[in-house]
Each structure stands twice: as structure tokens, then as C-alpha cells.
Amino acid sequence: MIQISDLNFSWPGQSKPTLIIDELNIEKGEKLFLHGPSGSGKSTLLSLLAGIQTAQKGSISILNENLAKLNDAKRDKFRADHIGTIFQNFNLLPYLSPLENVMLGCNFSRRRQANLKTQGICARKKACILLEELGLDTSCQNRAVSELSIGQQQRVAAARAFIGQPELIIADEPTSALDADNRDIFINQLFEQAEHYQATIIFVSHDKSLSSLFDRQVSLNGINGASL
Numbered sequence: 001m002i003q004i005s006d007l008n009f010s011w012p013g014q015s016k017p018t019l020i021i022d023e024l025n026i027e028k029g030e031k032l033f034l035h036g037p038s039g040s041g042k043s044t045l046l047s048l049l050a051g052i053q054t055a056q057k058g059s060i061s062i063l064n065e066n067l068a069k070l071n072d073a074k075r076d077k078f079r080a081d082h083i084g085t086i087f088q089n090f091n092l093l094p095y096l097s098p099l100e101n102v103m104l105g106c107n108f109s110r111r112r113q114a115n116l117k118t119q120g121i122c123a124r125k126k127a128c129i130l131l132e133e134l135g136l137d138t139s140c141q142n143r144a145v146s147e148l149s150i151g152q153q154q155r156v157a158a159a160r161a162f163i164g165q166p167e168l169i170i171a172d173e174p175t176s177a178l179d180a181d182n183r184d185i186f187i188n189q190l191f192e193q194a195e196h197y198q199a200t201i202i203f204v205s206h207d208k209s210l211s212s213l214f215d216r217q218v219s220l221n222g223i224n225g226a227s228l
């Protein structure tokens with residue numbers, strides 16, 4: 001599903017590489033836990049996988065597509081079609097309802113819209129179902145996003161990532177604001193969604209106690225350019 005080889009990435013102006021990865025392969029349906037000290041390059045790796053940044057050297061292939069060979073527009077399309085993202089601050093649009101925020105997940109992807117069509121369901125109905133499955137009470141679905149708790153906003157962000165069945169879900173510290181009980185419930189809900197259609201999950205967290213929940217853990221060491 002994902003092959004990384006000979007990767008070397010430096011942010012502009014930095015004398016040492018931020019990230020060096022000789023080889024990392026991730027299987028379809030795998031749930032990967034990515035950790036490492038602050039500044040070791042976890043978010044940088046996620047932005048490379050999402051095609052937001054491109055490496056100076058080496059390659060990242062997702063679904064047999066070498067991201068470095070795509071131009072910016074094609075990389076944007078690839079991301080919209082195949083990658084759902086959940087960020088620490090969720091990036092929800094405050095002037096849209098939770099339902100509308102979830103539907104946005106497939107607004108920019110004909111492929112994700114077609115996946116819904118194949119299931120015989122419209123985006124609004126699917127957004128409702130996902131929010132319910134992820135534990136957001138129906139009474140909250142049409143309220144202003146700004147009135148939702150952090151945990152509720154997190155469920156909206158997760159539903160937006162999953163709508164239209166993208167093959168890869170990238171989650172950057174999505175549970176850092178939750179207590180232990182809600183954190184475990186949320187991770188189990190993520191896994192249920194992912195297992196439902198064999199999505200691959202890459203999950204970044206500082207909380208190493210979570211690692212045992214995942215199929216595999218990968219650590220970036222963060223010294224003089226994080227390497228594997």
C-alpha cells in the first residue's frame with residue numbers, strides 16, 4: 001500500500017535533514033502507531049505522505065503512485081481521492097454544521113462521491129450514519145461546530161476523514177485533548193470504521209501506552225535528522 005525508500009527531507013534553511021528513512025513499507029489495512037520525541041519529524045512525515053511536501057531525495061509510493069512524479073494539481077487530487085486526515089486542531093469550518101463539515105470530505109473528490117453512489121447512499125445520509133457510528137448524538141449534528149465539545153469536534157473530523165472510503169487515514173495526535181476513557185473509546189471507533197473497509201491508519205501520538213492497540217509501532221529517533 002505504501003512504500004518509502006531512500007527518503008531524505010530537509011526543511012528550507014536547515015543544515016541537517018529533518019527526516020531520513022531508508023525503507024518503510026506499510027500494508028493495506030495496517031494500523032501503524034508513529035511516535036518519537038518532539039521535533040523528530042512525525043508531522044513532517046505525515047505531510048510528505050499527504051503530498052503536501054515533497055522530499056529532495058528518495059520516493060514515497062502510495063497505491064503504486066510515486067507522489068514525487070505527480071504535479072501539484074495531481075497530488076492535490078490524489079490526496080482528496082485517497083487520503084482522509086484528522087488533525088490535532090481538527091480544522092473544522094466554524095460556519096458550517098457538523099453534517100456539512102463531514103460532507104466536505106467528499107466535495108473535492110469525484111472518486112469518493114462515486115464510492116458513496118456505489119453504496120447507494122447520498123453524502124448527507126452517509127455523514128449522518130458516520131457521525132452516529134462515531135458517537136455524535138443526532139441532536140448535535142446541525143448545531144454550530146463552535147458549540148461542540150473537543151471530543152464532539154473530534155468525531156466530526158473523523159467522520160469527515162472516513163466519508164467516501166479513502167484508503168489511507170492519517171491522524172496527527174487526534175486524542176491529545178481527551179481523557180483516557182474517551183481516548184480509548186475514540187480509537188476503537190476509528191478502528192471499527194477502518195476495519196469495515198480495510199483502510200490503512202497512520203496514527204501519531206506521544207502517548208506510547210497506546211502503541212499496543214496497533215498492529216505495529218514505528219519510532220523516529222529525532223537526533224540529527226530523524227531516521228528509521
Ligand SMILES: Nc1ncnc2c1ncn2[C@@H]1O[C@H](COP(=O)(O)OP(=O)(O)OP(=O)(O)O)[C@@H](O)[C@H]1O
Pocket residue numbers: 011012018036037038039040041042043044045
Ligand atoms: N514549516 C516548517 N518550516 C521549517 N521547519 C519546520 C517546519 N515544520 C517543521 N519544521 C522543523 O522540522 C522538525 C520536525 O518538526 P515536526 O513538526 O515534523 O516534528 P514532530 O515530531 O511532529 O514534533 P511534535 O511532536 O512536537 O509535534 C523541527 O525541527 C521543526 O522545527
